[in-house]
Amino acid sequence: MAGLEIISDQGYRIDGRRSSELRKVCARMGVFTQADGSAYIEQGNTKALATVYGPHEVRKGRGKIQHDRAVVNCQFSMATFSTGERKSRPKGDRRSQEMSMHLRQTFEAVIVTELFPRSQIDIYVQILQADGGNYCACVNAATLAVIDAGIPMKDYVCACTAGFIQDSPLLDISYVEESAGAPFLTVAMMPKSEQIVLLEMNSRLHADNMEKVLDLATQGCKDVFAVLDRHVRDHVSESHALMTAS
């Protein structure tokens, strides 16, 4: 995009971040009482809400029952007011179907589904405000919700984007940077073992730069993990304190 400087001469980005800096992450767990698990996350201006139901018996479509593990059902939607132009179709279009599928694949790999044969776990995620990195916000919110629901996972799963603009890798791409047409990589990984659960890339990136971008994204995931972990610990000690107090 002509005329738009993504990185200033001083090395700062449009929103004042440095190239390897995350946006501010705010999170809350247990935002709903009805759901088995829920969480809300803000990553900069991207806001996502996740709820988890289950494990429960398989509803609609008995054919989906797996005898050796639980099935994970994910649904992604975007609030009609989440984007600059009002969205007419909050879910069901190809992009959200793809997103739902990616979320399902991510969590199928991470949740210890073998513990709940013949059952189902539902994860519903909604984007309340979209400002780049929707998938990441969804994954991070859903991770917290799954933890809140007390469903065992192999590890946290954290997601982060990394782009490659003006010959330098950038962490946690915002919407403006996303729409500049530069390549960016979305990674979901288990931060402790550095195992990649999902990897996706758009636009063109030279194979030689791949490693740099991937390294940065890995670092980003670890940073996200640090934040999420702190939130989980705070939340648990808080609720523990509440319980002992009563």
Next chain:
Amino acid sequence: MKEVPMSTCEREFILKAIRDRKRIDGRQTYDYRRLKVSFGMERGCCIVDLGDTKVLAQVSGKIEEPKKNRPTEGSIIINLELSPMASPAFEPGRPTESGIEMNRILERNIRDSRAVDTESLCIVAGEKVWSIRADVHVLNDEGNIMDAASIAAITALSHFRRPDVSVMGEEVTVHSPEDRDPVPLSVHHMPVCVTFAFFDQGEFLLVDPNRSEERVMDGRMVVGMNMHREICTLMMSGGMLLVKEQVLRCSQIATVKVAEIIELIQRALDKDAQARQAGEKCGFAESVPTNKITTNRKEATAIDTTAAAQQASQVIQEAGPVDKPMSNMLVQAPGTVQIGEGLVNTWDVDDEDMESEEKEGREKSVTNGREAVATSKPTERKRPVKAGEGTVSHAEGSDSEEEETVMLFQGDDETKSTEEPDSTALMQPSNSDKPAKKKGKKKKAAQK
């Protein structure tokens, strides 16, 4: 129809072979199956054979209004069709999850990486642009549809020629191929997908998995890359975990494979271009061996049909003369025609009943316009007494026949209709404007 499930022992066998670094079809780890690209008669049509996997792609273009936010760019639509021909598991209609995923990968690989210049597809900014559509049909699924589809799509796009267009002021002319040579799309680079299959939690990796390998694999990674070693799309998902080194290794392997594939595509394109230049016959038919026992061919044959005309007239004669169509058609008013005799009612039905029924039917058909005439006329003849005034009035040259007949029975039916609420209830919603007209007519008749 469902896919036949895979037996546990077959699964174990394939996995064991892979652990022994062998593949069941005798290939090496990084080998592709035989790749064949052939072109159809039309421009922008190609079939890609990857082993037994077969994919057909057809590119077409039409002129459309551009999107509001991109007034100077044409559009590229890629549609991957998992035809039920390819596998019994593919159902016609709504695309499946995996179908959507593959379609998105194709779109990202070709459209989002700007492989085809969309700005050159603009004819009149904000008004007319070319919309290029690539339909990719999977004809036979023997594994790795993704690679075959991506090769087919980009090859078909490179092979396609759109009609030349010239703009003279406000006027846009689309030139026929005879008039001006069609123009190729400007393809900047050719991205091709390479699929890797992973087994045993990423410990073993294979290139170009066939169907049975696909069924036992943990997950796959698709790397879309072009000649310049630029990664155009990268997709890894599906219940397996990888580390960074594996991803980087895959991208290196992809570099080699992509170079091979693109060279083959180029060669095929060049060969086809030469053949077309030389005016040779091209098309799929030319690339099919005809000496197999499963093929049979006959040259154009003449069929002796001398007897056809004779036979035809014979049949016609035997059948006897066809009932002549009604010759006594009466044109009462422009746009109307009347047939039928209006014979005496032979049905054993009470006249009174008939009347109310007819009225109902007629009232409804009046709204249909012309058809009304045919139904209403016979009754007119049937009751010559009542018809008296009607016939007089249309002999006078009334403007509309149907309104006339409606009026006919108005006199004595009006009392009836109050007795039978059913019929009136039915007619009211359909023609609200009728009563007024009828009254007007009635006045006219009264004057006479």
Next chain:
Amino acid sequence: MQRYYSVGSNMAATDETSALLRSFECEQNLLSRPDGSANVRQGDTSVLAAVYGPGEVKMSEEIIDKATLKVIFKPKIGLPGCAEKLQERLLRNTCESVVLAVLHPRSGVNIVLQVIQDSGSLLSCCINAACMALVDSAVPMKCLVSAVTCAVMEEGRIVLDPDSKQEKESSAVLTFAFDSRENNVVTCSTKGCYTPEKYQECLSACGAASRNISSFFRQAVERRMSKEL
């Protein structure tokens, strides 16, 4: 090479008294997945057909005393619409009259047709391809079915197996499918205006041509069975 010759009353157009079918090619068993497949090429027109079955059928589509035949017609460009549905219906009716569906109750036979190239006489090519695919899949059949398209030109001349240009110029296009045993009409699909005399003339001309195609089918099957597998 002259492509077509005239038939019938308007003999003055050319001196020939015969009509020409375009070259006819058929390849069977070219796809590995389906139970039967065939590619039939009539001149430049090419249709690929695949047959799955008899196999499992959806509960809602199950017929108690015979097999359910389903035809899926895939156009080359765009998504199938109304016209394709009509085509499917025609093809299904044609196939239903020759397939011995009663031998496979409560099962399904799917026939999928993919247009590879449309250069006229598409419907007849589809029927021929479906027939050859059914033969290849070894679904029991009463007899073969062969179809011929003819076009009635403006001046009344009849052209057998027209290409798309001829179809466009014609005043009517008629397609007939015949069974191979009695040469009875199985399907008849027409478009445009013609007199009953012309209809009869087309019918007998196509009947003659269909015998030629039937014998070609027979020959193809004989050729296939000439070697022990």
